[in-house]
Amino acid sequence: MATEELATDETILNIKRLPVTSEEFPFNEWLIKYEQSHILHSQCSKKGACNSCTNINDRCLFCQYTSQLELPHLPDMVFPNNILLLKHKSGCELKFNALDALQRVSNGKLNLQVDVAEAWQEARPGTNLDNRAKKFDWTFTTDYMGTMSNDFIEEDTSERIDIEKLKQREKILFFHELSLYEDELHDHGIASLNVKIRVMPSSFFILLRYFLRVDNVMARINDTRIYYEVGSPYLLREYTSKQADYKDLSLPIAIYTDPSQLAQYLTLKSSNYKKIIIPGAS
Template structure:
């Protein structure tokens, strides 16, 4: 099991300029951790799953999210309506929140494939199988833990948007020195002050003993305006939405209200493949 690349504070300005030109975007999150990534490799199957910032922003740029307006946008437009009309000003509509549907970049034996929103070479299929929550919550020794930021923005002081990936590997006494599972959590979190909160979570799981050649993926999208969530019984805007963990708890309290997508998928690896999946 090898470790991930060292975390850098942020990409240098020159690197960002190159990336912006390559992706064709003028907008960019203030903190972009371009060197950070998590790569999961199954050598025998020739399968690789990577989580990285650049592909996540590609997914943002190719998305079709409806623009989110800040709390003061309506008042501003009302106050400047005459000027806008007089000068025939064009109001630009684009997703400035960096909302991404990215679920990882995959590569199989046939070659690389960006897996944000499609399955392609990795052949994810719908499944009824569920992750072993008992295994994930068991008090087993943790062999590895990493919290890897990919990008973050304060949205010009209008809130916060962030994307990060976490990975843990656990060992149970029943299988002695062999790890029981690995689990990765990719989470996009958005809070637009006074307007809404949005959480997009992708969980990836593999139980080495029970199903070493099957990787499960669970995707959940949750969001709501603070007014709608409060009406459903969630806490009002404030400390309950201060970070992704707190927002997740608040949204879970009123689910299925606010759930816009829930999907379970499985990836079948090569039969008889090695169970000691590498993490890089």
């Protein structure tokens, strides 16, 4: 036991020594920045000392997450230091992080995933889900669309992102992709959330994608697309949720592992389209 505890302590120390990579990129009226580092510890890195911390910011990241999330357990891999931040000269901010995304996961109040859990259990008779697991969304599905400062103004719009324009060849000034969390669903699929940004001379484009594949049961893709064109006083944000059961699909196995290809075969379940007005922009 002592040897196992020592190994765990050494692992935590090694993780804490890993550097946080960051980069800033000024673009037009924006400052784009990302930070990237290691996965979340699997236990308190202060050996339980966080229990006496009244200020949540004084707790280790693991304890900050567990105290703010009403989930029986977290995804296999959570990246608490992976953050994409966009700050406009007006002071308004748009960011993407794992904690805010996981706060959108059902914690048992809605029981959204019970039917899927039962179907998964039938497809995998050797897998046991206890009652607590059935009361929350064990697929970690989130409808997170990013975290906006309060000074942005949202309004419905009929305007759409010009995908054909995005397909045109234009120099890429900046590109980065971050994983926010991932879970392999006990080796029976995958649930992942990642965000990537591409900056061109005329615009920037962000894709935040939640991808779920429960083997032999179902697939789901929740996409948030955000587009900004230089000189525009607003951003366009499009959210779509698509889903299909395996019994309704007959596709090559390789497509099930590629969300970009799979998305075109899934059924649109919900969507919303917003114009995000930038305060003070002309």
